[in-house]
Amino acid sequence: MWVYEKKLQYPVRVGKCDIGMAKLLLEQYGGADGELAAALRYMNQRYTIPDKVIGLLTDISTEEFAHLEMIATMVFKLTKDATVEELRANGLAPHYVAHDSALFYENASGVPFTAAYIQAKGDPIADLYEDIAAEEKARATYQWLIDMTDDVDLQDSLKFLREREIIHSLRFREAVEILKDEQGKRTVF
Amino acid sequence: MNYCPRPQQLSKSACKGGIDLNFTQEKTYTPFIGPFDPCPPILTKTFSTPPQLYMRFQPPNLPQFSPQEALRHGTLWPALYSPYESRWGKGRQTNE
Numbered sequence: 001m002w003v004y005e006k007k008l009q010y011p012v013r014v015g016k017c018d019i020g021m022a023k024l025l026l027e028q029y030g031g032a033d034g035e036l037a038a039a040l041r042y043m044n045q046r047y048t049i050p051d052k053v054i055g056l057l058t059d060i061s062t063e064e065f066a067h068l069e070m071i072a073t074m075v076f077k078l079t080k081d082a083t084v085e086e087l088r089a090n091g092l093a094p095h096y097v098a099h100d101s102a103l104f105y106e107n108a109s110g111v112p113f114t115a116a117y118i119q120a121k122g123d124p125i126a127d128l129y130e131d132i133a134a135e136e137k138a139r140a141t142y143q144w145l146i147d148m149t150d151d152v153d154l155q156d157s158l159k160f161l162r163e164r165e166i167i168h169s170l171r172f173r174e175a176v177e178i179l180k181d182e183q184g185k186r187t188v189f
Numbered sequence: 190m191n192y193c194p195r196p197q198q199l200s201k202s203a204c205k206g207g208i209d210l211n212f213t214q215e216k217t218y219t220p221f222i223g224p225f226d227p228c229p230p231i232l233t234k235t236f237s238t239p240p241q242l243y244m245r246f247q248p249p250n251l252p253q254f255s256p257q258e259a260l261r262h263g264t265l266w267p268a269l270y271s272p273y274e275s276r277w278g279k280g281r282q283t284n285e
Contacts, residue, residue: 010260010263139237139239140237142273143237143273146273146275146277147275147276147277148277149275149277150275150277150278155275159263159272159273160261160262160263161263162263162271162273163262163263163264163269163270163271164263164264166239166240166241166264166269166271167241167263167264167269169241170240170241170244170247170269173241173245173246174245174246174247177245177246
C-alpha cells in the first residue's frame with residue numbers, strides 16, 4: 001500500500017521550449033535503463049531477496065516511481081503546447097501518429113518498453129549486481145541528457161536525479177556487503 | 190572514520206572533521222590520435238568516478254548538509270555529493 005503526496009519529489013521547471021528534448025527524455029521514461037525499468041525491477045525482485053534488504057528494494061523502487069513522475073512532467077511540459085508542425089520538425093511525427101501528444105513508455109528511438117529489459121534471477125547477489133549496474137547506467141544516461149541541453153532549469157532537475165542514482169548505487173553496494181557479512185554464516189555443520 | 194571527497198563546489202565547513210580521501214570525481218585520459226583521422230581531434234576525454242565507488246559502506250556520523258542544501262543537492266551528505274557539469278557549449282575542450 002502506498003501513500004501518495006500530490007507533489008513532485010523535486011521541482012521540475014523547464015526554462016526553454018526545446019521540443020526535441022522531450023524525445024530524448026523518453027529514454028529515461030520507457031528506456032532499458034529508465035525509471036520504469038528500475039521501479040518494476042526492484043519492486044519485483046524484493047519478494048525473493050533476503051529479509052534484511054527487502055525494505056531497501058521497496059523504498060528505492062518507490063522513489064523510482066517518483067522519478068518517473070518527474071520525467072513525465074518534463075516531457076509533458078515540453079510537448080503540451082507543441083503544434084503538429086513543431087512535433088514533426090523535432091522528430092516526433094512517428095510518436096504523434098501513434099499517440100497524439102500522449103506520453104508513452106518508449107525509449108528515445110520510439111522502441112516500446114518491454115519486460116525483457118529487466119531480470120529477476122532469484123540469486124540475491126546476481127540481482128543486486130544487476131541493480132547496481134542499472135543505477136550506474138541510469139546515472140550515465142542522466143549525464144548524457146544534461147549534456148544535450150543548455151536549459152539550466154532542466155539541468156538542475158536532471159542533476160538531482162543523477163545524484164539519486166549515485167545514492168541508490170551505494171545503497172545496493174551496501175546491501176551486498178550486508179549479505180556478504182559472516183553474521184549469516186552457518187554455525188552448525 | 191569520516192570521508193570527505195573534494196567536489197570542487199563544496200564549502201570548507203561541509204568537510205569539517207572529515208578525512209580528505211583525496212579522490213577526484215572525474216578522470217581523464219588522452220586517446221590515440223591517428224594521423225589520418227577525418228575530424229579535428231578531441232585530445233582529452235573524461236569520465237565520471239562518483240563517491241559511491243570509493244565507499245564500500247557509508248560510515249556513521251558523516252557531516253550533513255542543512256535540510257535546504259540537502260534537497261538541492263539530492264543527498265544529505267557532502268561526502269556523497271557529486272557535481273556534474275553539462276558538456277553543452279564546451280566545444281572540443283571536454284575539461285581541463
